[in-house]
Amino acid sequence: xxxxxxxxxxxxxxxxxxxxKVADNHWRLQYHVASQANWINDPNGFVxxxxxxxxxxxxxxxxxxxxPMHWGHVKSKDLANWEHLAIALAPSENYDQDGxxxxxxxxxxxxxxxxxxxxxxxxxxxxxxxxxxxCLAVSEDGVNFQKLDQNPVxxxxxxxxxxxxxxxDPKVWKNGEHYYCVxxxxxxxETGQILLYxxxxxxxxEFLSIAAKGEGNFGxxxxxxxxxxxxxxxxxxxSPQGVKPEGDxxxxxxxSGYVMGTLDYDSGILEHGNFELLDYGFDFYAPQTTxxxxxxxxxxxxxxxxxxxxxxxxFDWAGAMTLPRELKLExxxxxxxxxxxxxxxxxxxxxxxxxxxxxxxxxxxISGNCYELEVxxxxxxxxNFGLKLRVDEENDQETVxxxxxxxxxxxxxxxxxxxxPGGIRKAPAQLKDGQLHLRIFVDKSSIEVFVHDGEQVITAxxxxxxxxxxxxFFADDEIELVTVKKWDINGSI
Ligand code: FRU
Numbered sequence: 001x002x003x004x005x006x007x008x009x010x011x012x013x014x015x016x017x018x019x020x021k022v023a024d025n026h027w028r029l030q031y032h033v034a035s036q037a038n039w040i041n042d043p044n045g046f047v048x049x050x051x052x053x054x055x056x057x058x059x060x061x062x063x064x065x066x067x068p069m070h071w072g073h074v075k076s077k078d079l080a081n082w083e084h085l086a087i088a089l090a091p092s093e094n095y096d097q098d099g100x101x102x103x104x105x106x107x108x109x110x111x112x113x114x115x116x117x118x119x120x121x122x123x124x125x126x127x128x129x130x131x132x133x134x135c136l137a138v139s140e141d142g143v144n145f146q147k148l149d150q151n152p153v154x155x156x157x158x159x160x161x162x163x164x165x166x167x168x169d170p171k172v173w174k175n176g177e178h179y180y181c182v183x184x185x186x187x188x189x190e191t192g193q194i195l196l197y198x199x200x201x202x203x204x205x206e207f208l209s210i211a212a213k214g215e216g217n218f219g220x221x222x223x224x225x226x227x228x229x230x231x232x233x234x235x236x237x238x239s240p241q242g243v244k245p246e247g248d249x250x251x252x253x254x255x256s257g258y259v260m261g262t263l264d265y266d267s268g269i270l271e272h273g274n275f276e277l278l279d280y281g282f283d284f285y286a287p288q289t290t291x292x293x294x295x296x297x298x299x300x301x302x303x304x305x306x307x308x309x310x311x312x313x314x315f316d317w318a319g320a321m322t323l324p325r326e327l328k329l330e331x332x333x334x335x336x337x338x339x340x341x342x343x344x345x346x347x348x349x350x351x352x353x354x355x356x357x358x359x360x361x362x363x364x365x366i367s368g369n370c371y372e373l374e375v376x377x378x379x380x381x382x383x384n385f386g387l388k389l390r391v392d393e394e395n396d397q398e399t400v401x402x403x404x405x406x407x408x409x410x411x412x413x414x415x416x417x418x419x420x421p422g423g424i425r426k427a428p429a430q431l432k433d434g435q436l437h438l439r440i441f442v443d444k445s446s447i448e449v450f451v452h453d454g455e456q457v458i459t460a461x462x463x464x465x466x467x468x469x470x471x472x473f474f475a476d477d478e479i480e481l482v483t484v485k486k487w488d489i490n491g492s493i
Contacts, residue, residue, distance in 0.1 A: 004147060007090035011061035011070055014038075015087075018316050025315040026466045027445035030370050031345055031491025032303065033057070033082055034320035035072045039064050042169075042224060042286035043300045043321055044071055045088075045105035048293055049112050049142055052077055055300060056088055056114070057321065058102055064313040069099035071114070074493075075142070078341045079298070079324045082493050088137075088145050089116065095133050095152045096120070102169040102224055103134075104288065106179070108202055112139045115181065115202075117168035118152055132168045134183070136202060150203045154183075158195065158207040161187045167195065169224045171288070172202070175265060182211060182225040184238065191215075192222030192240050196268045209268025212236055212259065218275065219243045219255070224286040227263065227270075230297055231329035234263040236270055237278070237299075239286050248409065248426040249277065252305050256287050258334060276333065280427035281412060281459035283308070283446075284322060297327045299336060303446060303459060311419045311463045312445065322459055323441060323448055330455075337454035338441065346372060346487035355481050358382075360474040363484060367469045372487045373440040378480040379405055379431055385475035386410075389442060390417065392468035399462050401449060402474075403429070403436050410436070410451055410458065418464035427456040435482065443489075 001009075018037035022028065034040060038061050045056035052075050059072035071089035074082040089100040096118030103116030114137045123129030133152035137145040157164045163186045172181040179202050183195040193213040197205045214222065219240030226237040239256040256279065261272030278287055279301070287301035304310060304319045312318055325336035350365035366373070369390065377385060386402035400413040410429045415422035429436070429451045439450040449458040473481060 002092075004090060004092040007092050008087050011087045011090055015061050022315060022317045025312065025317070027312050027315070027463055028317070029320050029443045029446060029493070031080070031489050031493055032320045032323065032443050032446060033074055033300075033493060034317060035059050035061075036084055037316050038062065038318070039066055040072060040302070040319040041066065041304070042102045042302050043288045044102050044116070045114050046288045046290040046298075046300055047105035047107070047112070048290055049105070049107055052142070053079055053290075053292065054105065054112070054142060055082075055321070056105070059087065061087060064316055064318040069101055069119070071100055071116070073143075078344065079339050080341045080344050080491075085143055088143075089114065093118070093147060093151065094120070095155075096135060101132070102286065104171040106172045106174065106202070112142050113137070113202060114145060115170045115172045117170065119168070128165060130165050132166065134170050134181075134205075148203065153203050154197065154205050160210065161189075162193075162195070162210075163188055166221055171224075171226045173227065180227070181205070182227050182236075184221065184223045184225050186221040187213070190220035192219040192238075194222055194225045194236065194238065211263065211268055212270045212272060214240065217244050217246065224288065226287070226289055228289055228291070228297060230327060230334070233260045233329060234270060235260050235334065236272065237287055237289065240275075248428075251423070251425065252282060253307055254285060254305070256285050256301060260334070278334065278336065279457045279459050281425055281457070282414070282421070282423060283461045284459045289327065298339060299325050299327055303461060309421050310461070320446065325454070325457070333455070335454040336457055338439065338448075338450060342372075345489045345491050347490055348487070350486045352481065352484045356478055357473055357475050357481055358478045360472050362470060362472045366471045366484060366486050368486070368488055369442065369444055369466070369469050370489050370491070371442050372489055373438075373442065373471070374483065374485045375438045375440070376482040377403075377436045378482050379403070379434050379436065380478050380480055382475040382477040382479045385479045386473075388472045388474065389440070389447060390462060390464040390468040391470035391472060392465045393470070395465050395468070397464050397468045399447060399464070401438070401440075405431070410449070410456070412447075412449065412458045412460055414460055414462050417462035418468065420461065420463035425458060425460070427451060427458050429456050
């Protein structure tokens with residue numbers, strides 16, 4: 001057996017030992033992808049292959065803290081129900097001995113290729129003492145992966161103003177006859193940038209250009225780039241580290257968003273407009289997309305943030321993925337909607353229409369800790385209104401979503417959400433015909449709020465008590481609850 005295979009089996013058996021215990025934790029998510037135990041971060045290798053969606057993720061199978069990175073693996077026929085598979089990659093070679101870092105997947109000649117970053121520490125300093133090279137692994141069955149003998153396939157640092165240590169996270173795609181890949185990078189003066197490469201066979205790569213580079217308050221390093229064509233535009237999604245807060249924006253440690261324009265495949269330059277966030281919440285990082293057999297562009301992100309307190313670590317797991325979101329271009333902006341397949345997880349509906357409210361009230365049957373809630377509110381004469389989720393009055397817990405009519409913002413307040421970090425995040429959101437439309441996905445320790453069908457999204461992890469199941473609606477003056485619909489969700493990932 002290869003060393004790689006030996007390491008994979010060792011890692012799998014460690015996860016197997018913890019699996020049942022982790023499943024019992026009351027914060028364990030029911031319909032979001034997570035590893036069966038221990039740490040995960042970025043989604044990797046998201047791909048539609050042989051009729052199924054495959055999703056890999058950065059994974060440390062030996063503790064609930066980040067460590068030498070492996071690739072965990074799940075697959076799904078419908079993006080709603082997922083099956084856990086064996087770990088796909090483990091650090092086993094001299095070029096990836098300290099971690100198989102983030103990357104992507106592509107099909108070629110019927111085989112599934114993973115392109116990832118091999119990380120090696122060369123000294124004590126985690127910022128300067130590292131070597132990052134790009135590698136490939138291949139599979140004929142979509143489950144067992146062999147690293148290529150030609151690895152690493154990109155190891156030299158191109159000439160120019162490119163920091164020699166931080167070059168990672170290949171996202172590969174095909175355009176015409178060629179394969180292309182982008183890498184996250186930074187200049188020697190700590191400005192984020194994206195490197196573009198071209199290949200005719202996936203193994204020989206030619207550096208083309210610095211496709212995009214930050215200006216102004218745009219971070220010291222761009223991680224996890226993703227380039228794709230969407231409704232006539234070229235989009236670069238990336239995760240800039242170190243953008244400074246501006247007003248209500250950029251209060252997380254790192255950000256994830258996109259710029260949009262036109263990629264000239266000859267010059268390798270992306271002409272683009274302004275940076276826009278893909279999510280206004282606390283816990284959204286390193287998004288990655290894929291395109292499926294229906295031509296849909298689907299995105300998944302890590303539902304956590306670097307350095308944030310994750311109380312689930314105490315129960316031998318840490319981190320999860322967001323729900324899969326379909327991206328579309330509308331009025332010059334990307335909107336992200338939960339994929340329609342998630343409706344298959346809905347149980348019976350509890351539904352109310354057209355009731356007025358002033359003050360605060362609970363509605364019979366609208367409660368729980370694992371559900372989808374659709375709410376349409378007519379603001380009428382109120383200036384502040386919203387709902388409280390995961391309420392536990394006995395323990396003074398609540399997570400508050402409130403709309404401020406004057407500011408035109410929706411805020412998410414988790415200061416009293418339970419254990420775990422607090423804070424407030426705000427998304428700009430305008431009423432439409434005086435109405436606010438929300439689709440809210442509550443799982444055991446997460447909330448995702450889709451405003452006006454995905455124009456804005458707010459994602460957060462919260463850690464309430466098990467009995468925090470109440471929901472209440474509030475308004476400082478009269479509002480109309482035009483529609484309130486709740487479906488329990490019966491997921492079992
Ligand atoms: C992003 C990131 C990537 C890197 C990976 C390591 O969250 O820092 O740039 O490849 O995580 O786990």
